Amino acid sequence: MVKLYGFPNSTCTRLVALICKEKNIPYELIQVNFMKGEQKAPSYTAIQPFGQIPYIDDDGFILYESRAIARYLIRKYPNQGTPLIPSDPKANALFEQAASIEAFNFNTFVQPIVNEKLFKPRRGLQSNEELVSVLLGLLQSKLDAYEVILSKQKYLAGDSVTLADLSHLPYGTAFYGLGGVFAEVFDSRPNLSRWWKDISNRPAWLAVKDGA
Structure with a gap:
C-alpha cells in the first residue's frame, strides 16, 4: 500500500x-x-x-x-482505473500541452489569489487586495482562452479526461468557493462552467474534497 x-x-x-x-x-x-x-x-x-x-x-x-x-x-498502473495519461504520442503531446496550460495559465494566478484570500486570513494576516485584483484581471483573459478550447472539445486535451483537467481541482475548488466575482469567472463562461461542473463532481474528487 x-x-x-x-x-x-x-x-x-x-x-x-x-x-x-x-x-x-x-x-x-x-x-x-x-x-x-x-x-x-x-x-x-x-x-x-x-x-x-x-x-x-x-x-x-x-x-x-x-x-x-x-x-x-x-x-x-496504466490499466487500472481511469487512464488519465494517454500513451499515443500525439494524444500524449496534447495532454502535456494541457498540463502546461494548467500550470502556467491557471495555477500561476489562482494559487496566489487563494493564498491572499483564504490562507493569509486563516493565519491572521491581511490580504493584498491590489495584488488579487491584478491577478484576477490577468486570469480573466486566460479563462477566455479556456472557453475557446472547451467550445471545441469536452476536456482540455480532447474528449477524454486527463490529469491535466483533474490538476485544476484542489486550488480551483478553493478559488471557486470564495464565491462572488471568483465563482462568476467560471459561471459566466458556459463551456468553462460545463467543464468545471463535470470534473468537480467526479466521485473520486467528492471522496477527497474535504480531506484526503
Missing part, C-alpha cells in the same frame, strides 16, 4: 489522494501536521529537503512533488 505523508486538507495532498481514488490505488494517509510545522522538522526534511507536503513511500520508493507523484502512479 502506498503511504501518503501529508495533511488531509492540503491542496497537494488531496491531488495525490484524488489520483489514488481515480486509479483504485489503496493508500494510507500518514498525517504531517502542516499547521504545527511538522514538515520542517529535521526528521522530515531528511526525506523531503524542501520541507513541503506531500511525499509518498511506495514500498521503499520515496517521491515528492505532487505532480510527479501523480504521473508516477498513473504510469505505474
Whole structure:
C-alpha cells in the first residue's frame, strides 16, 4: 500500500489522494501536521529537503512533488482505473500541452489569489487586495482562452479526461468557493462552467474534497 505523508486538507495532498481514488490505488494517509510545522522538522526534511507536503513511500520508493507523484502512479498502473495519461504520442503531446496550460495559465494566478484570500486570513494576516485584483484581471483573459478550447472539445486535451483537467481541482475548488466575482469567472463562461461542473463532481474528487 502506498503511504501518503501529508495533511488531509492540503491542496497537494488531496491531488495525490484524488489520483489514488481515480486509479483504485489503496493508500494510507500518514498525517504531517502542516499547521504545527511538522514538515520542517529535521526528521522530515531528511526525506523531503524542501520541507513541503506531500511525499509518498511506495514500498521503499520515496517521491515528492505532487505532480510527479501523480504521473508516477498513473504510469505505474496504466490499466487500472481511469487512464488519465494517454500513451499515443500525439494524444500524449496534447495532454502535456494541457498540463502546461494548467500550470502556467491557471495555477500561476489562482494559487496566489487563494493564498491572499483564504490562507493569509486563516493565519491572521491581511490580504493584498491590489495584488488579487491584478491577478484576477490577468486570469480573466486566460479563462477566455479556456472557453475557446472547451467550445471545441469536452476536456482540455480532447474528449477524454486527463490529469491535466483533474490538476485544476484542489486550488480551483478553493478559488471557486470564495464565491462572488471568483465563482462568476467560471459561471459566466458556459463551456468553462460545463467543464468545471463535470470534473468537480467526479466521485473520486467528492471522496477527497474535504480531506484526503
